[in-house]
Amino acid sequence: MSQPTTHFTEHSVSIAAPADITYALIADVTGWPRLFAPTVHAERVSGDDEQEVIRLWALANGEVRTWTSRRLLDPRARTVAFRQEVSQPPVAAMGGEWRITALPDGGCAVDLLHDYAAVDDDPDGLDWIERAVDRNSRAELAALKTAAEQHERTGELVMSFEDSVDIAASAAEVYAFIDRSDLWPERLPHVSRLELTETVPGLQLMTMDTRSPDGTVHTTESARVCFEDTRIVYKQTRVPAIMTAHTGEWTFRPTADGVRATSRHTVAINPHTVRDLLGESATVADARQAVRSALGTNSLATLNLAKTHAESDRG
Incomplete structure (x- = not known):
């Protein structure tokens, strides 16, 4: 049986930020869900800052896909080569490289190269891959440009926080409520x-209407990755205008008396919408406080209702 044909693409962008800053954003794969719209969740499975095995969950043409890749990182050359170890059909093979080149003006150029093949050279599969690679590459380079050029404001715009509730029930019971x-x-x-869609167990797409205390309704869309009985990670793919990104995690840690359920959020504030949404005198600090209050209130309400539900089931 002949090997499927390998195809090649290249996408590029110029960034008004230092090459080292830009390289660092590419090298830290755990930060990708906040930076890149297609990436739902990313983990380092093994390795170090020179070579590593990572697992990614990402949206591709409206579906959540997951794969494992090996990466070779060279901070001096500012390159990151990647190769999927476990691909999902219609992808037979996928690899490529990030290349960051410093420019005389202090900025940098980024080239994103891919090589890929479709299972059995299937035309429909090849078309699906081409569209996914092109859409995701363009989105990732645009997001990388924005993040790198705003890197001096990261500490101001990005925040993380969590809320926890202790529940006299098993982790499985509380997990089931959130799942x-x-x-x-x-x-x-x-x-x-x-509305919940789960065509592959543990990979969920959801659209939710949330009612605020003032009566307004906000619609969000999320992708979730569920690790049975231990945690659920998610990314909002449609966020309120006050944010540019929102990722989160529900964790369920057994304790001596039951389980500690925790809701964690990481949010990037959109500095361009703060005054339109909160008033002419509003600041990013005001937006941070408003987002912390809104998300924390809903998370704690959910956790407390999970507590009531799980503990009442125990009689």
């Missing part, structure tokens, strides 16, 4: 509508 988000409109007063 079954399709039941949230019946269980959570602040959720008025929720």
